[in-house]
Amino acid sequence: MKKEIKLTTYSAILSVVNLLAFNVPFLLFAWRNADSTFLVICLALLLLPLNFFACYLVCYLLRRIGRVLVALCHCISAICTYYVISYKTMMDASMLSNFFNTRPEEALPFITFPFVACVIILGILPMIWIIGAKVNYGTWKRFGASIGASLGISLLIILCNINQTLWIGKHDTELGGLVMPWSYIVNTARIAGQHASANREETPLPDATILNDEKRAVVLVIGESARKANCSLYGYGRETNPLLSQVEDLHVLNAVSNATYTTAGVKSILEYKASDELFEILPNYLYRHGVKVQWRTTNWGEPPIHGPEYLKREDLAAMYEGVDDRYDGVLLAGLRETIEGSPEDKVLIILHTSTSHGPAYCNRYPSEFEIYTPVCDNVEQAAKAPQELINAYDNTMVYTDFLLNSIIDTLKGITDRSCAMLYISDHGESLGENNLYMHGVPVKVAPKEQYEIPCFLWLTPGYREVKQPELIDQHWVYSSVLDLLDVDSPVLDPEKDLFVH
Numbered sequence: 001m002k003k004e005i006k007l008t009t010y011s012a013i014l015s016v017v018n019l020l021a022f023n024v025p026f027l028l029f030a031w032r033n034a035d036s037t038f039l040v041i042c043l044a045l046l047l048l049p050l051n052f053f054a055c056y057l058v059c060y061l062l063r064r065i066g067r068v069l070v071a072l073c074h075c076i077s078a079i080c081t082y083y084v085i086s087y088k089t090m091m092d093a094s095m096l097s098n099f100f101n102t103r104p105e106e107a108l109p110f111i112t113f114p115f116v117a118c119v120i121i122l123g124i125l126p127m128i129w130i131i132g133a134k135v136n137y138g139t140w141k142r143f144g145a146s147i148g149a150s151l152g153i154s155l156l157i158i159l160c161n162i163n164q165t166l167w168i169g170k171h172d173t174e175l176g177g178l179v180m181p182w183s184y185i186v187n188t189a190r191i192a193g194q195h196a197s198a199n200r201e202e203t204p205l206p207d208a209t210i211l212n213d214e215k216r217a218v219v220l221v222i223g224e225s226a227r228k229a230n231c232s233l234y235g236y237g238r239e240t241n242p243l244l245s246q247v248e249d250l251h252v253l254n255a256v257s258n259a260t261y262t263t264a265g266v267k268s269i270l271e272y273k274a275s276d277e278l279f280e281i282l283p284n285y286l287y288r289h290g291v292k293v294q295w296r297t298t299n300w301g302e303p304p305i306h307g308p309e310y311l312k313r314e315d316l317a318a319m320y321e322g323v324d325d326r327y328d329g330v331l332l333a334g335l336r337e338t339i340e341g342s343p344e345d346k347v348l349i350i351l352h353t354s355t356s357h358g359p360a361y362c363n364r365y366p367s368e369f370e371i372y373t374p375v376c377d378n379v380e381q382a383a384k385a386p387q388e389l390i391n392a393y394d395n396t397m398v399y400t401d402f403l404l405n406s407i408i409d410t411l412k413g414i415t416d417r418s419c420a421m422l423y424i425s426d427h428g429e430s431l432g433e434n435n436l437y438m439h440g441v442p443v444k445v446a447p448k449e450q451y452e453i454p455c456f457l458w459l460t461p462g463y464r465e466v467k468q469p470e471l472i473d474q475h476w477v478y479s480s481v482l483d484l485l486d487v488d489s490p491v492l493d494p495e496k497d498l499f500v501h
């Protein structure tokens with residue numbers, strides 16, 4: 001017969017295990033950033049009664065179901081801790097949004113041998129004990145005493161550190177993103193809340209006026225994880241813009257993203273101002289006013305598109321025979337015919353690319369663009385040979401250069417319209433600086449690699465005079481595209497318009 005274990009002992013064991021197995025990154029962060037050792041010790045001590053309290057409460061009230069929930073939490077904590085340590089990241093809302101928006105094939109490169117080993121040893125094996133143990137839940141009286149004592153101790157520790165609220169306020173993002181299991185539980189709840197609000201109808205904008213019947217076409221290219229630091233047009237030592245650097249009248253703009261992850265970055269590009277609300281996005285707004293709008297994508301994560309033609313990789317491959325649909329070149333298929341065949345005076349084509357999406361950068365470009373070698377396809381390997389990851393990333397930038405130059409060449413061939421190509425990335429990318437990889441660090445604490453983005457503009461000669469702003473953000477796109485298409489609107493902000501009047 002299995003020996004019974006009291007719920008108090010059971011919860012105490014799990015609370016200690018949780019502290020030692022999953023909260024070392026949290027405590028290390030506190031250790032490195034706090035002035036007082038007392039505070040770090042208190043943070044560690046605080047986690048014990050708090051997690052004891054949560055475990056006891058859930059298991060006492062929900063019994064077996066409660067223990068299954070605790071076991072699941074334990075396993076998820078193992079997965080999150082692995083990512084926190086390997087990718088020097090944290091489980092804040094941006095990282096979790098990234099995670100929930102990742103398609104299965106994109107997750108594959110993350111599933112490596114050390115990952116599987118970690119999940120089995122720290123997650124699955126303990127789960128068996130957590131669910132299988134024979135627990136004596138005790139009486140209501142013991143429940144009251146245990147809950148009361150754990151809350152009382154927690155409160156006491158908090159009161160002893162009440163003078164540290166400033167320090168905690170300053171580091172709340174990092175602390176909240178590292179503490180297990182609360183980081184992913186609280187932040188998932190926050191994302192669910194945001195998602196519910198994003199799914200509500202977009203707020204319509206006031207009507208616009210199309211000022212004339214002059215024929216115009218704008219190709220807006222949304223980049224993926226492209227960073228300014230690796231573009232030779234911004235001074236990078238490697239020639240990653242061999243073609244664009246030959247383009248006459250190319251405007252190279254200093255730009256920053258308003259977010260560090262795809263969904264928020266794309267939303268910022270398509271919205272006229274920063275807001276938690278969802279305002280009528282650029283393609284929907286222009287479509288409503290009779291502009292021909294087509295959305296072509298190899299990516300995901302944009303706000304809902306209502307009305308405009310929506311073409312995914314496979315749709316384009318079916319429409320244009322013989323096109324290689326493995327790479328972003330598929331987005332350019334039939335571009336010229338689409339623009340030339342449009343009866344509308346005003347045309348907007350949006351290309352949502354995915355070329356520099358990590359961590360397997362080397363799978364994102366055709367082999368002839370493998371200029372810099374050797375390349376590696378995952379971040380674990382990159383820790384040992386950092387240059388291999390940078391090589392692969394730089395090849396994605398060379399391929400992007402080719403794609404943008406091809407778009408410009410296509411537009412140059414269109415003679416019956418004034419045309420423009422505007423390229424802007426959704427966010428930047430870390431390639432190992434300060435041991436950070438990928439993106440998703442909250443923008444308020446993100447390193448510049450994650451928000452300094454490339455932005456290029458090309459126009460048919462004589463189409464518009466371009467201003468020379470010192471720095472633009474993603475919300476400049478809205479007013480600038482309205483202006484290019486001669487659309488006047490109460491939301492057109494001359495302060496965020498790239499063109500002179």
Ligand SMILES: [Zn+2]
Pocket residue numbers: 224225261262263265426427
């Ligand atoms: Zn992205």
